[in-house]
Amino acid sequence: MLDATKSKDSIETEMTKPDVFNDLGKLQDLQKQLDSINAQIKETESSWEEQSLKLEDNE
Numbered sequence: 935m936l937d938a939t940k941s942k943d944s945i946e947t948e949m950t951k952p953d954v955f956n957d958l959g960k961l962q963d964l965q966k967q968l969d970s971i972n973a974q975i976k977e978t979e980s981s982w983e984e985q986s987l988k989l990e991d992n993e
Contacts, residue, residue, distance in 0.1 A: 935979075938971050939975065941967075941971050942971045942972065945968045945971065946968065948964055949965075
């Protein structure tokens with residue numbers, strides 16, 4: 935998850951650069967990457983939460 939968070943931060947920083955912000959193609963490509971990473975993060979967090987609840991039930 936740490937790698938995904940770092941990638942997310944990197945992409946968000948890249949998206950604020952004027953040469954990227956003004957290039958719709960680059961911006962769309964980065965947005966697709968960001969959407970994918972956000973989905974991975976959400977999936978990982980959901981899995982962690984599910985596992986945490988299972989552990990609590992076993993106590």
